[in-house]
Amino acid sequence: MPEGFLKITYHYAPAGSAKKLNIFVPMPSDQFDHLYSEIERYLFEKRDLPVCNFRIYWIDSDSDEIDLSNQRDYVIFLAKCEKNMHLHIAIDDDLSNFITHKGIECDSCKACPLIGFRYRCMQCPNFDLCQACESAHKHPKHFMVRIPANQHRA
Structure with missing residues (x-):
């Protein structure tokens, strides 16, 4: 087990944002x-x-993100990243899991x-789909617009 410190970078904002916290902690156990x-x-x-739920990963020599989710992954990290x-x-x-569109029903x-993203048909006067039905192509012949927040019809 390497002695010393482990650098941890916590990215606490959505992807693409630059909010992060860099810390050094004493090297935990193996x-x-x-x-x-x-x-x-x-x-x-x-x-x-x-x-919140979080995922742990490291960046390899090819700049790929390698997930760390169990003991085997951690052993590989310790061997590959010794220096x-x-x-x-x-x-x-998934931030979309927290969106609730009150009073809106999925027409499928x-x-x-x-709950989640709401999809509204651009051709039909009153047709909405939940994100599961939209991804299953339940209304394939018309254009759908994603509505991420709870908005009332104009």
Whole structure:
């Protein structure tokens, strides 16, 4: 187990945004579960950041993101990155899961309220789909517009 410190970069904004926090922590144990717990404790207890689901990854020599989700992945990281111990943490919550369109019903599956992105038909006067039905192409012959926030019809 390498001695020293582990650099952690926490990307706490949506992809494409530059909000991040860089920290150095004492090198945790060689157990993935302990690493995960230490990251949670540091970010959400010590730093008092909003609790969320997150994913852990590192960047390899080809600039690819390599996910770290279990002990095997962590062992590979420790072997490959012995000289550059740097992990990245990114929010893993799909922000569309938190959008609720009150009073809007999916005209295909009848879900109400609609949760997630709402899709409105550009040709039909009153036709909405939930994101699951839109991705399943339940209204394929017309153009649909994605409505990310709860908006009332004009």
